[in-house]
Amino acid sequence: MRIRKGDLVEITAGDEAGKTGIIKSILTKKKAVIIEDKNLVHKHLKPNQDNPKGGRIKKEANIAESNVSPVCKNKSCSRHNKGVRIRMKNENGMKTRHCVKCDSEITIND
Numbered sequence: 044m045r046i047r048k049g050d051l052v053e054i055t056a057g058d059e060a061g062k063t064g065i066i067k068s069i070l071t072k073k074k075a076v077i078i079e080d081k082n083l084v085h086k087h088l089k090p091n092q093d094n095p096k097g098g099r100i101k102k103e104a105n106i107a108e109s110n111v112s113p114v115c116k117n118k119s120c121s122r123h124n125k126g127v128r129i130r131m132k133n134e135n136g137m138k139t140r141h142c143v144k145c146d147s148e149i150t151i152n153d
């Protein structure tokens with residue numbers, strides 16, 4: 044997988060191109076992702092007991108996986124904090140993702 048849940052990614056196309064956010068979920072069948080607080084759309088709610096007036100809420104819409112890139116967190120990389128192309132490596136049976144610019148591993152938590 045090029046993109047994983049929890050990744051910091053840059054949006055590379057569309058209205059929010061250039062923004063970064065965290066992958067909240069991956070919609071494998073749609074080849075799309077949901078990014079926390081990005082690509083928000085208004086959803087209209089029907090009135091119910093909890094919310095007698097109904098109303099609108101903001102909700103994340105999905106973004107095509109091809110329109111996001113993992114962000115390189117290596118401070119000495121020329122693409123630091125920007126989306127990068129990645130290269131997959133297989134080290135001791137573990138598939139790891141590396142920035143094509145600086146070769147540092149793309150990790151979810153650090």
Ligand SMILES: [Zn+2]
Pocket residue numbers: 115116117120121122123127142143144145146147
């Ligand atoms: Zn890099």
